[in-house]
Amino acid sequence: MAAPLSRGRRYVVLLLLLCGFGVVLFRLVTLQILQAAELTVKADRQHQKTVSLEGARGSIVDRHGKMLAMNLEVPSVFGVPNVLDSPARTARFLSPVLHVRTDELERKLRQDRGFVWLARKLDPEQGRRLEQLSMEGIGVVMEGRRFYPKGPLLSHVLGFAGMDGEGLEGVERRYESHLHGEKRVAILQRDALGRTVFPKGLAEQSPAPGHGLVLTIDEVIQYITEKELEEAVVQTHAKSGTMIVLDPQTGALLALAVSPRFDPNAVSALAPDRWRNRALTDAYEPGSTMKAIIAAAALEEGMMKPHTMVFGENGRWSIANTVIHDHEKLGWVSFAQVIQKSSNIGAAKTGMGLGDQRLYRYLQTFGFGQRTDIDLPGEAAGLLKSPREWGRRSVASISMGQEIGVTPMQMVTAIAAIANGGVLMKPYVVSEIRDAQGRVLKQMLPQVKRRILSPKTAQEVTAILEGVVTDGTGGRAAITGFRVAGKTGTAQKIDPQTGTYSTTQFVGSFVGYAPADAPRLAMIVVIDEPQGEAWGGTVAAPIFHRVGTQVLNYLGVSSTEPVKLAMAMGGH
């Protein structure tokens, strides 16, 4: 039997136990009370993961719901250089999958950093190959990437989104606030292996996607327009080309093409010049197409009638110490013939008859010198000086389409006003904004800006402009089975070297509408610096004819004029 502990020894044991418990108690108080807040944060950091979530960017479709732009989740690859054993070997391994040069990858992987992007927003196929690779220090995260499934189609209107998903050009930029998805931070619980166990606030996980846009554009009309414009620019060896197709009754944009085109899926290698929407940003001297506007003003003012006789000065007229020439030597001709034969002298006399103040007022009323307010970014106001700044020849020059800068969009909206009976419409490209479920949040309706002509004047101008196509300079714009109204324009460009009009650089254009009796399409074609013959009636009118023929057929518009069946029987 063991001897009982002496009293002294028992105190020592008790003291040791007390000390032990005291230490534990002290530690407990320190951890649970004094350092509680700090340690809670540390613990949360270990078993919680904070992720930044962003709702998908809204899609863009044409007026028939055909997809034009949408978001896809695609892989992005990052490296953790600090944990890599052999950056050179890893770089060699990844290079063929990422399509990035080995030396570039190795340089990134040798950096003294904890995180480095190796390649972002890869193709889904590359993602599948990456999933099969399991490499230490290499990770994959999914990011939203913008895809334009139709490639270059409508690129100048759609614009594009940047690497971080923000709209940088076109509709993508103009409607950024509607398109981008909601941004939110979410907290996920994870276990010791790093697997997500249970998300906090499960229902609140998914941030709301952005709103979708429905455009007024028709994919098929856009395709026809781009195809014909592209072919014409190539054939004429022109610097560039622009074409707009508008519904003259509503101002809805049906197609807008700029040549050369670009692919919004691969913009990083392109100069900004390629994605500039020239239909809105580039003002040009319209040349003779301006005569249609001058004619409308003169008829509206009652200053001229279609049959009023005007003397053509036999093709040569001196004014303000300069000489105005006509392409054709005309004597006494009717006012309608002045426009149909595109007489500079007749147009100058008409403008001078109107006087500077009335001319300026009409130009403003037609929308020149101010933005059309179309819902696209970067629109220029063109150049229209105040009469105070005009010289002695300015009224004559402006009447011939010189000394004034207009954008193709301004010119086509002005001609659309004549087409629809005298009402200037605001052009627009987005018809609806919808939520992710397809419910309409906002609908854009046609907007009248102002009435600029009486229906009677509009009818008279239409009859004159029909004559341009049937008997005048615009014969090549004629469309079989339909009445077409329009005006040709050939303008000399200013030579930047000399500051005077160039004798080799021109802008050929045609603006008009069809069918003239019940217009469904208002169109403008502008060909910049065509080589060889540069007349608007030669380079631009044929494109109007080809696009108009196909589009009226596509829209199922009935012919208003008799069609020669012999052609039908013999055709293919």
Add this chain to the structure above:
Amino acid sequence: MKILAVFAGLCLVFLFVWERVDMVRVGYHVERLKRDKVSLERERDQLRVKFSSLSAPDRIAKVASEKLGMVLPQPGQVIMVRSHPESIPPSRVVPEEVRVAKSDWSGGRR
């Protein structure tokens, strides 16, 4: 009685532990299903992009002309006809556009 109380207490403890373990298990399951959903949504979107690319007008035109030998109709080959059924007063009829291809109304001659 005491044994019964201890047994009931143990049952409660086991029930609590089982419930916690099952919650974690269900949590993993939910997470897996969510991953599957995301994966299927990605696949759907990829197919949507592929469908849109394949149905692009320039591709269709290329296939139609190069593979199928189709050509654009010449002027007069497509004629639009307005139909006005006689049984209904004209004022109540919305004119209907009917497309008649030349090859249809000429007995199939091409």
